[in-house]
Amino acid sequence: ACGGDTGGGTTASEAPAGEAEGTLKVGLAFDIGGRGDKSFNDAAYAGLEKAKTELGAEIKELSPASDGSNRGDLLRQLADAGYNPIIGVGFAYGEDIKKTAEEYPDIQFAVVDSASNAPNVTGLLFAEEQGSYLAGVAAATKAESGHVGFVGGVENDLIKKFQAGFEAGVKSVKSDAKIDVKYLTPDGDFSGFKAPDKGKVAAEKMFQDGADIVYHAAGDSGLGVFQAAAAAKKKAIGVDSDQRQTVKETDLQGVIMTSMLKRVDVGVFEFIKAFQGGAKGGTDITYDLKVDGVGLSTTGGEIDDIKDELDAAKKDIVEGKITVPSKP
Amino acid sequence: MPAGLNRALFTVAGAVVAIILAIAICSVAIVAAGADPLTAFAAFFDFGASARSQSNGIAAFLNRAVPLFIAGLAVAVGFRMNLFNIGVEGQYRLAAICAAYVGSTFTAPKPIQITVIILVAAAVGGLYALIPAVMKVTRGVNEVIATIMLNYIAINLTSYLVRGPFAGQRDAGELTTTTPDLPESAMFPNLNFFFDWFGMLPPTRGGGVWGFLLVAVVLGLVVWVVLERTRFGFDVKASGLNGPAALASGVNPKTMVIAAMVMSGAIAGLIGLPEILGDRGAFNSNFTAGLGFLGIAVALLGRNKPVGIAIAALLFAFLDRAQGALQIAEVPPSVITIIQGVIVLLVVVANEVTNRLALRLEERRAARQLGGNSPVEVGA
């Protein structure tokens, strides 16, 4: 049943329960924060929406409770409502997807940022470390002082992939470069993604100590990093989406030298498309530099002058000459 | 009518009025959000069309209620004697990780394995609650502040433990940090046979109703008996109603603070177990947080009495279950939190009002039955 006049609802308002053969019904469950987080979840949604327009899919997306206690329920609700395939956004879904997939062997699942763990689960992985490597190369090349920084929101393994790649990238350019690293909160305390003030303090310190460029993987806290960069008249590197475009403050846009893109939208869309084509799960699909699943944004043109260095690094990675570590 | 029954009736009437009012207030919010309240309330009762989705919905509902109930019990034990254990949050997280870790280090027959895990959880929760209790007793530190601080410490400590000393093996490509998996013998059998009795389809295999529900029921009974029937329970009640009088009657307030706090913490230690023993089989970084704080609301709603807490937990769980259903009906799911908050606020207000009414009535009745107090005729 639909709310009818829910002011410009963008989701499926077609006839419900029309389980006609052949209709593609895609369900998607967000991670905490849900729809509208201007980041990760929204990127996933963009992929879903693309599937709606381009593949004619009927779509349904659900956000979990703020404590994330009902991820499994959401998946089951989607499954029970006849959605297939179903996508869980965020590594936190790893385990719940596995359970649900075993319960519903006839449905195809995908999970973003976590590996496949059942025959009907596709892991949509992103080589954040590779993208971060490029960010590191860009930072090290641009930073005259040879001093850069990294601000992580929450100290979990996902964010550590960003750190590891970034450090490797920096060292590949300047082996003696100084890299400041700071996490805002420990694993399990997700407030580190929502604390611009702390991000600001941490980045401020790095800039005061002489860092020229700070890379963040800190969600909303990244805003503080940009502010610190603006105040210090230095640069920062954004994350996930092209933040020079998504950040609306004009004074901050200028400090975002580039952003490490993580194309969750591509991953989601490609998965749905492959499903339509009859693909079955059980494997991981890694979106890396090779398929442009990660990369650097060029809005503002600030890294155009080092395009050659970046391309070279990318080529090395794609060709396997360089293996980027995913643990710091 | 016995005085007690009279008061109970008043309480129920107050709660009903409060819930109706809360529904009314939330309807306004839902209309303001551009949705139809009827659709929204239908969503709360919409457990899906298929038999399977209904069983799943019931399972999700009960599984949510169990930890809430235990959390409410934990909080209530302290509240009964005006001891505000805000630290349930920290206590249960620390207890959960320690129990999950200890449980993963050995394998024993099911009953033994599960018992050991439960005992470890209770012990860790109780010990962690002992800290603010000792601080209060020896140095007069306000337990509200101490437990708030200890919550932060516990949260950090667990995240240190889960990625450090207690970290376990993970599947490749799995980013969730976790303790080692519990052996199969640690998993609490589920209660899905229960659905057979009603001729319903059992919920899907992996999920289902957590068997810990039974432990929670027993725990509720034990807490009720301890609080309502034993000497200890009497001392708790006396300390809560009137500290100085309890002291003069020979109740040692220090012992009481320590005993109640440790009991509260020990119960709190069990909050995480339904999830760990029923579903996850380990403590990981996705472990449900915030149950301690919700427990406060549940305890308040249930007036610190086990039966009330059970009802409150079921109510909260029932509302929480609709998270997905509401979204499917295009209603902002945050109305759930609003309803919960409004109900808590209104129910406590209703409690006050009905309490006062009931007391007034009782006084009047007492006066009437005694028949005294008719004014004397003035024979000046």
Added chain:
Amino acid sequence: MTRVAKYHVVLVGVAVLLLLLSLVRVVTGYDDITSSGTFAAALLLAVPIGLAGLGGLWAERAGVVNIGLEGMMVLGTWFAGWAGYQWGAVAALVAGLLGGALGGLLHAIATVTFGVDHIISGVAINLLGPGVTRFLSEVLYKEGTPAAEAGAGITTSPAITSPPPRPSLPLLSDGPDLLGRLENTHWFLLSDLAGMLRGVTHNVNLLVLLAVLLLPLTYFVLWHTSFGLRLRSAGENPWAAESLGVNVYLIKYVAVVISGAFAGLGGVFLVFVSTKYVEGQTAGRGFIGLAAMIFGNWRPGGLAGAAALFGYADGLQLRSSGAVTSFFLFGAVLLLIYLGLRVRRLLASGQPAEMVTTGARQYTAMAAAAVGMVVLFWLWLTVDQLPNEFVFITPHVLTLIVLLVASQRLRMPKADGVSYRRGEQH
């Protein structure tokens, strides 16, 4: 002790602490211990805590325990963000204040009019605050709304237009920046002082000034006006106040609404720092503010000290995790001083009476201090990098330690938390 003597003791204490800080900085080489950056960060992080604490102070001085500060602060952040992106900083300020005040009003209605237990009502408000704001975001910031066009999402508001100015103290912290230069020389004590001064004068957000001014203002209003006297009387003995014709209900209402407004102001401050509302950005500061107020003995001065301590610990931890280990040394030296003072007093008094009455307890305390000192010193020598989790909890552990040491001197308003009803004395 007379007032003057107390004042002197406080001054001497502060001086000794500064000296010690400077010493520790020199010995350990962590300049951040007293750098202007740390103090600036400390100020930034202390202000919301201090404002929440002020909120608590106003309510509790009027006899209403306010554990709902967190929820009121959340309301403050949301309304500040919502008004700020549309009408600018002043509107954000006003809306945040009102949002918090609304929470306060709710608390007042429940506790004052209906006599609900204060903790209970506060818990309900903490539940409601985030729920209501999330709901409002879901309705007003959803895809397709003008706000979403301007950059809003379910978890954030658009950026506020025209953020408030951030003036610096000319000459000293700006332009020639004399303090800055002095700080960079890293001279013993002088640079530390300079760092401290520069930290609190350079690029200071206007709202910080406002917030800092609110402390003395609160002190004057509560302790030197008739309104303040009446307000405090409602927290000490509302029945006495009532019998003198003071309208206790009204006073409590006003106090609790102001309390909420202060908490809301704390939220506004957070929004100003991040230039937008971010869901969850209060991160428990309402609770910490409450702790700071208790820690500060229900007084503005003490509250300021406690908030500063929190801010400092958090700021230092964010800027330099390594520097945190130097506090092992700091603690060790403090214990050494304590021991020295004790021993001196023992030797100096020499009277048997003193010796006898001080007794075993004294000696155990001294022994414990000595052991603690050795342990801390050893930790300082061996640990060079604490796991982050342990660094994060520094402020909270410090609070617990201070409470353990000082809680017996705390004195809360006598009728604090008492549910007062007109005409019913108990």
Added chain:
Amino acid sequence: MSSDTLDTARPAVELEGITKRFPGVVANHDIRISVRQGTVHAIVGENGAGKSTLMKILYGMQKPDEGTIKVDGKDVSFRSPSDAIAAGIGMVHQHFMLADNFTVLENIVLGAEPTTAGFLDVATARKRITELANAHGLRVDPGRLVEDLGVGDRQRVEILKVLYRGARILILDEPTAVLVPQEVDELFQNLRELTAEGLTVIFISHKLDEVLDIADEITVIRRGTTVASVDPGEVTARQLAELMVGSELPTPETRESTVTDTVMLKVSHLTMEADGHRAVPKGMPVERYIDLLREEGRRLLLDDVSFEIHKGEILGLAGVEGNGQSELIEAIMGIRPSHGGIALGDQDLSGWSTLRRREAGIGYIPEDRHRQGLLLEASLWENRVLGHQTRRPARSGIWINRAASKSDTWRIVQDYDVRTPGVDTLALALSGGNQQKLIVGREMSGEPAFLIAAHPTRGVDVGAQAAIWDHLREARAAGLAVLLISADLDELIGLSDSIQVIYRGRLVAALDPSDITPERLGGYMTGAIAGTEES
């Protein structure tokens, strides 16, 4: 016996047909009183007769259901105390209405603060208070914290509060309850001065000799209604009392001595420090330690208190409130740590917990029944269990025996004439006197060997008072040792076999009740008379 007010002057206050109902209680019923200007008008009546309620109505704290109030001939209707204050009425309440953590000055000016530009004008306030204090002989230091003041000082602060507001009509609700005779004399002196200046005083007291001493006119209230208006010159205290009660008056006289030779309670060298308790060093005798404490100049709340109570003896402890009585009780009950020895029979109790002491046979009627004696929001039978959780019939094993507790509560209700509809009734539904009877019954039911009775009849009406005295006497005859603490000196002298006076934490005199007057006793209590008589 009623005498008409022949005075032609307009009465300061006229109350006409005042009626006030509380749920289940008619507190005031058609009250008529007329108070002449410049006089002291006393109102007497038993507990619960409705005196305080009437005064609260006059002071705007309660609204009458019916009736009119005239002040200086004008009809008034007060919505709150501030209206009454504006009409020139001030009230000193039955219980102190002071904020302990405030200074005297703050307490006095509260609600009527002098301000300049919104700020408290402390200097002006101080000046006015000092002037007022000097003019009326009410000396207090405006800068001191009230918590540091004694009761006499507090009473003066209360009166200053009223005068500060320029009241012309003063209501004093039992102002002498906590004062010793000398302080009462001082107060009366002040009152006379005030009336001489034209102020009007309405004075409430249970102490009829005081009333006869100070009043120009007396109104008697019984069960909420005015039953007589008399001239103090024409009645005796006894007649007045009979008017109040409407029946014969009981006396607290103890007839023959039942004192035995067996020492039941022996207290030796009991000492309590004001700031924190520190254990006596090992091997040091208590006496030496006490000397050390004195040398160090420590403040002692109890200072070397020693006494014995025999089986069948009632020892009366006289003293102005705040001289260590509460601390003595707390020390004996083990609620607060102290030095020295306490022995019950052959058992040394020092170091025992409160619970063990109670189990050993100490009963305790606390001074403040609401604070220390009852769980107001619990049923009567639960209140019966209180203090007897570990003993039969309340307990069986780890359980509370509900049935036995209830039936034993019924026994108390019957034996002690507790007026209640049932044992499941909440304690707060009972009147003060009935609550007190329940407490007395409870404490007696433990068959104590020794009983602490602190103000056992405070706030209890005459009938209940007599019943409680009877119970004490019976128990004493059966061999109970009693420590009786009371502010009612008649009760103390009447019931006790011997009297000790406590002053500043020390026992300063041992007196024989058979030849002591309340006035002399008061002298010892205030330290005006020093030295010891042998009893």
